[in-house]
Amino acid sequence: MPTYGRLPVSFVKGSGAWLEDEAGERYLDALSGIAVCGLGHSHPAVTAAICEQAGTLLHTSNLYGIPQQQKLADRLCELSGMENVFFSNSGAEANEAAIKLARLYGHNKGIDNPSIIVVKSSFHGRTLATLSATGNRKVQAGFEPLVSGFIRAPYNDLSALEEIATHSKEVVAIMVEPVQGEGGVQIPDSGYLSGIRTLCDQQGWLMILDEIQTGIGRTGQWFGFQHEALQPDVMTLAKGLGNGLPIGACLAQEEAATLFQPGMHGSTFGGNPLVTRTALAVLDTIEKEGLVKRAAELGERIQQGLSTALKENPQLCEIRNHGLMVGIELKHPCASLVADALKQKLLINVTAERVVRLLPPLILSNDEADQIVSQVSQLIERWSEEQPS
Numbered sequence: 001m002p003t004y005g006r007l008p009v010s011f012v013k014g015s016g017a018w019l020e021d022e023a024g025e026r027y028l029d030a031l032s033g034i035a036v037c038g039l040g041h042s043h044p045a046v047t048a049a050i051c052e053q054a055g056t057l058l059h060t061s062n063l064y065g066i067p068q069q070q071k072l073a074d075r076l077c078e079l080s081g082m083e084n085v086f087f088s089n090s091g092a093e094a095n096e097a098a099i100k101l102a103r104l105y106g107h108n109k110g111i112d113n114p115s116i117i118v119v120k121s122s123f124h125g126r127t128l129a130t131l132s133a134t135g136n137r138k139v140q141a142g143f144e145p146l147v148s149g150f151i152r153a154p155y156n157d158l159s160a161l162e163e164i165a166t167h168s169k170e171v172v173a174i175m176v177e178p179v180q181g182e183g184g185v186q187i188p189d190s191g192y193l194s195g196i197r198t199l200c201d202q203q204g205w206l207m208i209l210d211e212i213q214t215g216i217g218r219t220g221q222w223f224g225f226q227h228e229a230l231q232p233d234v235m236t237l238a239k240g241l242g243n244g245l246p247i248g249a250c251l252a253q254e255e256a257a258t259l260f261q262p263g264m265h266g267s268t269f270g271g272n273p274l275v276t277r278t279a280l281a282v283l284d285t286i287e288k289e290g291l292v293k294r295a296a297e298l299g300e301r302i303q304q305g306l307s308t309a310l311k312e313n314p315q316l317c318e319i320r321n322h323g324l325m326v327g328i329e330l331k332h333p334c335a336s337l338v339a340d341a342l343k344q345k346l347l348i349n350v351t352a353e354r355v356v357r358l359l360p361p362l363i364l365s366n367d368e369a370d371q372i373v374s375q376v377s378q379l380i381e382r383w384s385e386e387q388p389s
């Protein structure tokens, strides 16, 4: 179905930060399949894990024990400080699990119509509940009636949340992204997440973090929340976890960790031996190659390079980065830059109409990072000349 306006290119293979099209032309990948391929393309450790597991056992069922799934859950909990994990096949499904947990938590407290606070310009997925939670009308339009039970607040605004707390008795949770990805690489003030933690503790609400884009090293910590001293009650992951194999996860601690009882939630494919073995290899490789720290260094390098190159550019509003989530906000809609970049054999993205978004793989070399800086800044310079002032 025509769900995507696709670019006129098809890739047939890839290696590291490079993709090759049908004609054998090479492209530098500054998007990683939207924050998925953190280890780049054809990483030997990922390939080996997939091949070995494919030759051993692909799938049994969650009706039986799955040792690879248990190992991955243990490892994720060790890295994140969470206690239990539910495995899904995508980000939206991980968020569905989180939303169901929040509702169950409310019903267990005797709240008949539990509500979850969500924020403006958020993105949580395309299923009915997650598009209802999403703060973007374009994602919702045409799919009404929306799922009820969400209250909308502005992002990066603690007092708006405190205000809701004073009059709403039905709130059971807050769900936010530590950095809004689709929303335009929006980075909240430091203290925002800790403020949410404090409010959730005072009110008895669950703090749910959607780390589907920010997680797995991308921001320069394993998880976005680890830049502040706090622990969420629920966290969702997907994108970078499988480096391209479809896997999502909903992690929980304390009361939220044991709300689901047998029969309350499930997935046929979720957490099968192939995807969980591969995700374990992804985590091991990120650790062994020191890529979490590297993401912070590379992000800094790209941010500084772009700031220097675009210093005098009249179209520039702001360059934002949190590790390797980089957003260049311009004064005018700039979607055409994606096709301009493609002609230069560079893969980038534009989101929220005016924000060039870069999500390169964590295995980038300094030279590749510098090449991205140079190409992107030249593209923006050329584009700027055609803009009204």
Ligand SMILES: *Cc1c(COP(=O)(O)O)cnc(C)c1O
Residues within 6 Å of the ligand: 090, 091, 092, 093, 095, 123, 124, 125, 126, 177, 181, 182, 210, 211, 212, 213, 238, 239
């Ligand atoms: C991509 C994304 C999702 C949806 O994940 P899918 O795997 O596409 O369902 C949800 N939340 C955030 C923050 C995302 O970036």
